[in-house]
Amino acid sequence: MLNLKVGGVPEHFNYPWYITLKNKEYTKEGINLRWQDFPGGTGAMCKALRSGEIDIAIVLTEGIIKDIINGNPSKITQTYVKSPLIWGIHVGAKSKFKTITDLEYATVAISRFGSGSHLMAIVNAHNNGWDINKLQFKVVGNLQGGIDALTNGEADYFMWEHFTTKPLVDDGTFRRVGDCPTPWPCFVVAVRDEILKNNFEEVKKVHDIINNCTKDFKDFDNIDTVLAKRYEQQVNDIQEWLSLTEWNDGKPVTKNLITRIQNKMVEFNVIEKKENSGDLIRNMYI
Structure with a gap:
């Protein structure tokens, strides 16, 4: 059984991870996946990836791009939420x-x-x-x-x-x-290089499981009321959020997308210069 630790913000975007963990979908594939909440957000998760505290992060696109450029030994493996935050x-x-x-x-x-x-x-x-x-x-x-x-x-x-x-x-x-x-897709999945090198197939299975869940997430019975109760929201607010939110449909992250985001980040003075976008990503499906 491979141990993997995934981190993300304790927000409604990440409820699909709760569902798949509750259903023991990773265990069935020989993966002991554990979830860790990061109320501190992307900066805290980047630090945890660097230290090896977590192996996978559901992280803001702009934050992980900047941190990988600054030496975080991780790669973006796919878009998680493709709509803006x-x-x-x-x-x-x-x-x-x-x-x-x-x-x-x-x-x-x-x-x-x-x-x-x-x-x-x-x-x-x-x-x-x-x-x-x-x-x-x-x-x-x-x-x-x-x-x-x-x-x-x-x-x-x-x-x-x-x-x-x-x-x-x-x-x-x-x-x-x-x-x-955000002028770009808001959340991506990032994985430590060491894990990608040694456990690529298992990480791919994790992606397959979560993508299969998010594909039908909006159609789950009473998902609006479930989310409203869990995250202490009004049902109408959750319904609006669901209408605005689009998860990734399993398509690979492209160099063109990362280049376009880097162009914006340079324009906004968020990063000083672009790096080769191919060095920031590792596709699971190519």
Whole structure:
């Protein structure tokens, strides 16, 4: 039995992993797959891949591209969610800021440097024509850290996935001043090079199992009410999220896609220069 550890954010995107683990689908293939939640998001998962704490990560596209370029010994093996991630831009309930424009010189809370909340703050600044070099950051660790920082006045705004933070907007903890969708597919699967070298076929089986689940995920009985209950969301919010979300259908990740994303990341000053996109990926199905 091969032991593999996979990490991801504890959000509705990753419920298919819960289903396949509950059904012991990996065990049937001789794989002891264990899941680890990462509330700290992509930056924390990149660190865990580097250290070997996890073998596979369901990680934000921009974050893992930047980290592989910076030496993370891993490869992108496929797109996981091919639709954009919608980042809500939040201020505290009592904040003086009313619009995105008001935030140009404000302090942005980020989970950690290299995380999605960090990189998308740069994308948002670029979209609004702000001087990226003047952005001020406050590292807060995770969503709870963002709540604390905005409530205590240690930071002025915080970007996190729109639907995950919707209950915090509904209860008055946050006020959302706008959204910033990613200009690329939002989640990819990344696997450590060592695991790809030594256990390629087993990793391919993991991909087959999760892709088979996500293919029919939206058609599962009462999936909207199941997700709403598990993630403490309103059913209508989950229904909207499901309508906007498209998982990968098993197609391989292409060099052209990674090159297009790198072009955007260079344009947004998220990375300094492009690398050979073929060096960032390892396809499971070619």
